[in-house]
Amino acid sequence: xxxxxxxxxxxxxxxxxxxxxxxxxxxxxxxxxxxxxxxxxxxxxxxxxxxxxxxxxxxxxxxxxxxxxxxxxxxxxxxxxxxxxxxxxxxxxxxxxxxxxxxxxxxxxxxxxxxxxxxxxxxxxxxxxxxxxxxxxxxxxxxxxxxxxxxxxxxxxxxxxxxxxxxxxxxxxxxxxxxxxxxxxxxxxxxxxx
Amino acid sequence: xxxxxxxxxxxxxxxxxxxxxxxxxxxxxxxxxxxxxxxxxxxxxxxxxxxxxxxxxxxxxxxxxxxxxxxxxxxxxxxxxxxxxxxxxxxxxxxxxxxxxxxxxxxxxxxxxxxxxxxxxxxxxxxxxxxxxxxxxxxxxxxxxxxxxxxxxxxxxxxxxxxxxxxxxxxxxxxxxxxxxxxxxxxxxxxxxx
DNA sequence: CGTTCAAGTCAACAGGTGTTGATTTAGTTT
DNA sequence: AAACTAAATCAACACCTGTTGACTTGAACG
Numbered sequence: 001x002x003x004x005x006x007x008x009x010x011x012x013x014x015x016x017x018x019x020x021x022x023x024x025x026x027x028x029x030x031x032x033x034x035x036x037x038x039x040x041x042x043x044x045x046x047x048x049x050x051x052x053x054x055x056x057x058x059x060x061x062x063x064x065x066x067x068x069x070x071x072x073x074x075x076x077x078x079x080x081x082x083x084x085x086x087x088x089x090x091x092x093x094x095x096x097x098x099x100x101x102x103x104x105x106x107x108x109x110x111x112x113x114x115x116x117x118x119x120x121x122x123x124x125x126x127x128x129x130x131x132x133x134x135x136x137x138x139x140x141x142x143x144x145x146x147x148x149x150x151x152x153x154x155x156x157x158x159x160x161x162x163x164x165x166x167x168x169x170x171x172x173x174x175x176x177x178x179x180x181x182x183x184x185x186x187x188x189x190x191x192x193x194x
Numbered sequence: 195x196x197x198x199x200x201x202x203x204x205x206x207x208x209x210x211x212x213x214x215x216x217x218x219x220x221x222x223x224x225x226x227x228x229x230x231x232x233x234x235x236x237x238x239x240x241x242x243x244x245x246x247x248x249x250x251x252x253x254x255x256x257x258x259x260x261x262x263x264x265x266x267x268x269x270x271x272x273x274x275x276x277x278x279x280x281x282x283x284x285x286x287x288x289x290x291x292x293x294x295x296x297x298x299x300x301x302x303x304x305x306x307x308x309x310x311x312x313x314x315x316x317x318x319x320x321x322x323x324x325x326x327x328x329x330x331x332x333x334x335x336x337x338x339x340x341x342x343x344x345x346x347x348x349x350x351x352x353x354x355x356x357x358x359x360x361x362x363x364x365x366x367x368x369x370x371x372x373x374x375x376x377x378x379x380x381x382x383x384x385x386x387x388x
Numbered sequence: 389c390g391t392t393c394a395a396g397t398c399a400a401c402a403g404g405t406g407t408t409g410a411t412t413t414a415g416t417t418t
Numbered sequence: 419a420a421a422c423t424a425a426a427t428c429a430a431c432a433c434c435t436g437t438t439g440a441c442t443t444g445a446a447c448g
Contacts, residue, residue: 010394010395010396010443010444010445011395012394012395012396015395015396030309030310030311031225031227031309031310033225033227033228033310034227034309034310034311036434036435036436037435037436037437038434038435038436046396046397047396047397047398048436048437049396049397049398049437049438049439050395050396050397051436051437052436052437052438053395053396053437053438057436057437058435058436058437111309111354112309113309114354114358114359115224115225115228115305115306115307115309115358116224116225116227116228117224117228120358123359124359124360127359127361132361145363146363146364149355149361149363149364150364150377150381152351152355152359152361153348153351153352153354153355154347154348154351155351156350156351156354156355156359157346157347157348157349157350157351157352157354158347158351160305160308160347160350160351160354161343161346161347161350164308164309164314165308165317165318165321165346165350166318167326167343167346169339169340169343170340170343170344183344183388186384186388187344187381187384187385187388190380190381190384190385190388191381191384194377194380194381194384204413204414204415204424204425204426205425206424206425206426209425209426230404230405230406231405231406231407232404232405232406240426240427241426241427241428242406242407243407243408243426243427243428244425244426244427245406245407246406246407246408247407247408247425247426251406251407252405252406252407
């Protein structure tokens with residue numbers, strides 16, 4: 001029963017996954033420059049050299065962490081503009097849903113490293129391709145791009161204030177979760193119709 | 195006439211200011227970890243050692259850049275909740291006003307380095323003290339803190355999307371500046387009343 | 389059983405980081 | 419003009435970074 005976890009089973013894809021998981025965890029909490037490869041390797045229980053060997057370097061590892069995540073694409077779920085505000089509100093507030101939690105984690109990782117020169121290009125491409133693109137297409141109309149930018153801004157802003165500024169009073173003590181979700185739904189709707 | 199600019203006039207406060215200005219400029223464009231002291235010193239035209247000497251190290255320099263800026267405090271200008279949305283909208287859109295530009299720069303600097311462990315504490319303190327505090331006090335009421343957080347989130351989000359994600363389509367080509375300002379005024383108002 | 393080849397480890401590198409002490413320079417004071 | 423003091427420089431320091439090549443280990447295959 002413990003053979004999978006304790007004993008090292010010389011499996012390339014397994015250690016690759018272990019490195020990827022450890023990297024995800026670190027990049028979630030610090031910026032691209034802050035986290036060291038030796039830290040990641042230590043958390044994954046492997047040697048540092050393997051990272052440069054498997055991913056071609058730190059940059060390649062980061063690219064694979066943020067892009068190759070085989071989780072479902074972020075903005076494919078909502079089918080119409082009408083249900084978009086509600087969907088985004090639940091995405092922001094409801095941390096019970098594990099799937100949404102993972103999608104939000106992607107945003108945090110991107111935010112954390114967005115100011116590191118080497119990581120910023122990777123992130124910008126990803127944002128335009130996976131977020132802004134589908135979002136603009138879904139909204140439609142002549143000012144779709146502007147609307148998408150505003151929604152992304154709110155999304156990013158909440159992420160910043162919550163996880164980086166360490167302020168988590170949105171679904172706080174007295175406020176009900178449902179009430180708070182409604183509040184954000186209203187805010188997203190305002191960004192779309194203002 | 196060129197004695198002040200070209201000839202080095204062995205002035206401690208002048209070089210201190212030069213270092214501070216150069217540091218401000220660098221921290222505005224990269225993160226705390228990315229920026230090197232030798233780069234700052236080179237831009238200021240002084241030796242690296244002077245930085246650690248005058249500011250007690252990189253951390254001290256950063257703290258002085260973000261806090262000791264003798265510019266007017268960010269959220270003292272608006273007098274009532276009613277004029278808050280308009281004020282914030284102008285703060286975000288109107289980049290002609292140099293004073294507002296400087297206030298927005300502070301936000302960008304804080305955003306850029308917010309994910310670097312050493313800088314994050316400094317920034318969190320500053321945000322709570324200089325932004326969230328006055329904002330909450332101005333809003334008033336039982337949910338003032340929540341409202342302030344939402345406003346800060348939008349503010350930060352726009353900053354992220356604009357300068358880090360390199361998306362600047364808010365006051366873009368076809369949209370008029372006045373029209374866009376009104377849009378953001380409406381959004382901030384929604385965040386306050388939702 | 390012995391060979392083979394990938395998986396993993398070790399050690400070292402070249403470059404960059406922030407920081408410190410000793411030293412020199414320039415401006416002011418007596 | 420000589421002495422003094424603060425300002426600025428130089429050189430070197432440990433330390434840490436990502437990366438690379440040579441090496442060793444392990445397991446599967448003939």
